[in-house]
Amino acid sequence: MAQNVTKQTETLVKPILDELQLELVDVVFEKEGQNWFLRVYIDKENGVDIEECGQVSEKLSEKLDETDPIEQAYFLEVSSPGVERPLKKEEDFQKYTGENVYVKVYEPIDGEKEFTGELVEFMDGTAKIAYKVKTKTKEVEIPFNKIAKAHLAVTF
Secondary structure (H helix, E strand, O other): OHHHHHHHHHHHHHHHHHHHOOEEEEEEEEEEOOEEEEEEEEEOOOOOOHHHHHHHHHHHHHHHHHHOOOOOOOEEEEEOOOOOOEOOOHHHHHHOOOOEEEEEEEEEEOOEEEEEEEEEEEEOOEEEEEEEEOOEEEEEEEEHHHEEEEEEOOOO
8 A cells, every 4th residue: 555655646746846846755655653644755956945845745735635545644744855865766876976875785795784885886787885894995786676775874
């Protein structure tokens, strides 16, 4: 059900975002406690502001009311993805080359399932990440189709 809701929401929100020249980062439909939340994460080159989030929320809310794809009560939230923006598409990996990232894979690579380090490059569907193990820097190549979850990583 949740996957169906996210797909329908993506279809409804894309024309709105195209009109406002915004990018769809992610759509999540999840239950927290007794409440359901439909979260739409949007972005643009220099970030989005509260007015843009409000515009998208208003227009999307109208579309959702018209099509009524969600059976139960829910809360709609439209926001920026934040500093730990998810990396969902191959284009995201290309765009954020040189940034610090966190990547979790479906099955171990070199005995590890999680990597945090610099996204050195993304080429031919493979992410190369330089990460530290104690004082040594290692590199790992991860095929895009092996990535379970990825996002930008804040480092201090």
